[in-house]
Amino acid sequence: MNLKISALDYVQEVQNGNISAEDFTAATLERIHSIDEKLHAFLSINDNAVNQAREIDKKIKSGQKVGSCFGMPISIKDNMCIKNSKTTCASKMLENFVAPYDATVISKLKEEDAIFIGKANMDEFAMGLTTEFSAFGPSKNPWNVDCIPGGSSGGSAVSVSAFECVASLGSDTGGSVRNPASFCSAVGYKPTYGLISRYGLISYANSIEQIGPVTRTVKDTAFLLNIIAGLDPNDNTTVDNKNEDYLTGIDSGVDGKKIGIIKEMMTEGTDPAVISATKDAVSKLESLGATCEEISLDMVKYSVAAYYTITATEAGSNLARYDNLRYGYDFPVEGYEFNSYIQKARKNFGSEVTRRMIIGGFVPSAGHAGKYFLKALKVKSKLRKEINEAFKKYDLLIAPTVPILPFKIGEKIDDPVALFLVDINTVTANLTGKPAISVPFAISNGLPIGIQLLADSMDDKLLLQAAHALEQTVQLPEVPI
Amino acid sequence: MTKIGLEIHCQLTNLESKLFCSCKANYRQFEINENICPVCMGLPGSLPRLNQEAVKKATMIAMALNCSTPEKIAFFRKNYFYPDLPKNFQITQLNIYGDTSVGGSGSIVVGNKEIRITRIQLEEDPGRLIYEGSSSKNQITLVDYNRAGTPLVEIVTEPDFENPKQVREFLNILSDLLENLGVSDPGLEGAMRADANVSIDGGKKVEVKNIGSFHDLEKAVHFELTRQESLHSREIEIAQETRHWDDKRKITISSRSKEEALDYRYFLEGDIPWVTVDPAIQEKLKSEMPESISSKKERYVSKYNIPNQVADVLSSDKFYSDLFENSHTESNAKEIANIITTDLMGLVDTREKRESSKITANHLRDLADSIQTGKISRNSAKNALHEIVKTGKELSQVISDLDLGNVSDESELITIIKDVISEEPQAVEQAKSNSQTINYLVGKVMQKTKGKADPQLTLNLLKKQIE
Numbered sequence: 001m002n003l004k005i006s007a008l009d010y011v012q013e014v015q016n017g018n019i020s021a022e023d024f025t026a027a028t029l030e031r032i033h034s035i036d037e038k039l040h041a042f043l044s045i046n047d048n049a050v051n052q053a054r055e056i057d058k059k060i061k062s063g064q065k066v067g068s069c070f071g072m073p074i075s076i077k078d079n080m081c082i083k084n085s086k087t088t089c090a091s092k093m094l095e096n097f098v099a100p101y102d103a104t105v106i107s108k109l110k111e112e113d114a115i116f117i118g119k120a121n122m123d124e125f126a127m128g129l130t131t132e133f134s135a136f137g138p139s140k141n142p143w144n145v146d147c148i149p150g151g152s153s154g155g156s157a158v159s160v161s162a163f164e165c166v167a168s169l170g171s172d173t174g175g176s177v178r179n180p181a182s183f184c185s186a187v188g189y190k191p192t193y194g195l196i197s198r199y200g201l202i203s204y205a206n207s208i209e210q211i212g213p214v215t216r217t218v219k220d221t222a223f224l225l226n227i228i229a230g231l232d233p234n235d236n237t238t239v240d241n242k243n244e245d246y247l248t249g250i251d252s253g254v255d256g257k258k259i260g261i262i263k264e265m266m267t268e269g270t271d272p273a274v275i276s277a278t279k280d281a282v283s284k285l286e287s288l289g290a291t292c293e294e295i296s297l298d299m300v301k302y303s304v305a306a307y308y309t310i311t312a313t314e315a316g317s318n319l320a321r322y323d324n325l326r327y328g329y330d331f332p333v334e335g336y337e338f339n340s341y342i343q344k345a346r347k348n349f350g351s352e353v354t355r356r357m358i359i360g361g362f363v364p365s366a367g368h369a370g371k372y373f374l375k376a377l378k379v380k381s382k383l384r385k386e387i388n389e390a391f392k393k394y395d396l397l398i399a400p401t402v403p404i405l406p407f408k409i410g411e412k413i414d415d416p417v418a419l420f421l422v423d424i425n426t427v428t429a430n431l432t433g434k435p436a437i438s439v440p441f442a443i444s445n446g447l448p449i450g451i452q453l454l455a456d457s458m459d460d461k462l463l464l465q466a467a468h469a470l471e472q473t474v475q476l477p478e479v480p481i
Numbered sequence: 482m483t484k485i486g487l488e489i490h491c492q493l494t495n496l497e498s499k500l501f502c503s504c505k506a507n508y509r510q511f512e513i514n515e516n517i518c519p520v521c522m523g524l525p526g527s528l529p530r531l532n533q534e535a536v537k538k539a540t541m542i543a544m545a546l547n548c549s550t551p552e553k554i555a556f557f558r559k560n561y562f563y564p565d566l567p568k569n570f571q572i573t574q575l576n577i578y579g580d581t582s583v584g585g586s587g588s589i590v591v592g593n594k595e596i597r598i599t600r601i602q603l604e605e606d607p608g609r610l611i612y613e614g615s616s617s618k619n620q621i622t623l624v625d626y627n628r629a630g631t632p633l634v635e636i637v638t639e640p641d642f643e644n645p646k647q648v649r650e651f652l653n654i655l656s657d658l659l660e661n662l663g664v665s666d667p668g669l670e671g672a673m674r675a676d677a678n679v680s681i682d683g684g685k686k687v688e689v690k691n692i693g694s695f696h697d698l699e700k701a702v703h704f705e706l707t708r709q710e711s712l713h714s715r716e717i718e719i720a721q722e723t724r725h726w727d728d729k730r731k732i733t734i735s736s737r738s739k740e741e742a743l744d745y746r747y748f749l750e751g752d753i754p755w756v757t758v759d760p761a762i763q764e765k766l767k768s769e770m771p772e773s774i775s776s777k778k779e780r781y782v783s784k785y786n787i788p789n790q791v792a793d794v795l796s797s798d799k800f801y802s803d804l805f806e807n808s809h810t811e812s813n814a815k816e817i818a819n820i821i822t823t824d825l826m827g828l829v830d831t832r833e834k835r836e837s838s839k840i841t842a843n844h845l846r847d848l849a850d851s852i853q854t855g856k857i858s859r860n861s862a863k864n865a866l867h868e869i870v871k872t873g874k875e876l877s878q879v880i881s882d883l884d885l886g887n888v889s890d891e892s893e894l895i896t897i898i899k900d901v902i903s904e905e906p907q908a909v910e911q912a913k914s915n916s917q918t919i920n921y922l923v924g925k926v927m928q929k930t931k932g933k934a935d936p937q938l939t940l941n942l943l944k945k946q947i948e
Contacts, residue, residue, distance in 0.1 A: 200526040205749030320569035
């Protein structure tokens, strides 16, 4: 069984009767069982997957209507609720939380007969960019298992890249889909804010985060987007995409498009291999008819500081409900006064979550909000103004997804500020609500490099077209696992 | 100078669903923790889904209290830990970053005094705490989340009240106004709660929390003023503090907690986009608003010549004014107003009696018409009303069941009158010279007919017979 096929190829193969959903799912599980001990992409596996696949095969054979995923095995980051399944956020606090409802994206995929093969590992509550902050141990980069796979959707990117599933859903608050996709040589996409419903996605920083697919090809991303995008009455922040079909016209190319190269995302700290890959990508796009020139987004300098201030504030509030009264039950309440109980209960959070909760308690507090939180909001609104100006002149913007290559597990774990700075190229899309995508573009010393494209709000289709064009310009080696 | 300010929490009890989910706003009918869902339980991943109807109703309240109404409103998170808050933050509104709550400054006239409204905000009610176990050592706190997420409107006033009487008058006007708008039933247990800020000359501000009804609010304010005045007279300093109203002992008790040190870390609720309430929407809401109490009263007086006091009662109470509106015509309006205010009010003077009452507007119309056409006497009408309230039967049925129809047959009446004349020769003699005595004879006729004789007709016939 060849597992190394795209989502669209999978659909084709099943439709043609060349493979069955059951065989493919069984083979996928077999691969997971043989390699995931090494990679740790999964926190839990769907034991019922083969049976579900068999049911779908039956529907196909009997000529019943079958959903467009035809039993495709998909992994789901463990911060999205699947009814009657554990949804842990890779945290001790939710270790035994069984969601009583489906996230909107899950209901939509269920309707299209996708199979959720397992829940993917992540940094605890999606806070981190290495997956080292999972309470259940880090995931490993399949290109080099000594290296981090990126994060926080590390399990999603690893599982796609290592053929442990056909596609995955991650979530992106400051680069959490694009960063691991770049580090694992997968496509990672963060849509326009509001394009995909967040209902059932466990919030970290709700005002800027989005669910996004991790796939092997840009076309696969468009395919999944067609299923999961659009207005949702359960999420008031969703926008009407008028049932846009993101696959039609995906090969429209970039001829005549104007592309701005973001200067502030290629500073001296950027790895030379990343710079040269970006330059290469620019010249490839130019050869396809695009015009590229360097532009400056001054506020990018302050974006990481603003990002951590805003996300910590929202996290402090979003995670306040984990007080061991309704989830956790780690120890009984007897003998505690309410506040001291909460204080003790919250020691169940890991170090990174604790760090951000402490920041989140401080930066918006009376007497400090003006200096930190409100200032961060100002940066955010200025950055938004700047990027909106840029999109008056340019159709797309380009930058490396991450300024550096995947590094060794444990290398930066004790240096939070150094880690924070790795987010410099990705947080802008979140702070401004713009869509952005990371396309696998190069391999340097056996480690992947992704190129990031950004587009204006609701220009997601244009973004995918450009990403597809760029993707077609390179032929990359297969993952060595 | 004595200063009293109020923060009133009013549930929008007449709404179908909670503020952010489709659970029922009317949670009182459920078993404990039955009226809940992932949203109002704040389960991981759930998101608030704003009830647009709640925004409309809250805006109507703001307009009725003459508040400014911003074109765009926003929601904020108020962060604090408390067992009745499933998310450990409350979604509410805030005006410190510009006026973004449903209502800004407004005012309402109470007696001759203008009470200024600071703001009106829409927010979610927390769950309800239930304490079990007698001693504090054994006491456990249970939480019923049925109430969590119920739409709550907070009305904050300036410290414009000078005494408990003004507070009571304001509360009466406010609860009539809310009821008239059809947004809330102030009589429901827990539908109206309040905090009061009370200070006297030379003393610091004391906040009294946890006042569970309008009835207790006046008492709490009164108690707190007396307490402060007593301290003041003994030259004891009145400390700035938060006190709780103990509704069993009817006193305020110092909370001794550091509540003033709480920092709520307010910030914008990103899950709810700003809501537009532009002038066009406001105009539409205005047109959908029920007629105000004062306008009703004016109409009753000028159009139907109903006395001021009667019109006052009739317009301010929604139960009576609805009955009146649905039953009256130009010709019977005064009669119906009369029936309601002299007879019906005594029959349904408690909430329970009102709720079990079977009277409808049709009954009232029939009653008034029957009186006006002389089918039954006023006295019989009163008896009929009593029966109708109890049973809800048609008037015609009640008249025949209780034999209440007027003796309208003149010959029958003359026979009875002749009987009375022969029985009361002395009175008849006196009546010839003294018109007061003839009323005594009319009374005798009424006695014999069990009140069914038309008094005017009886008088006329009597006069003829005596002469």
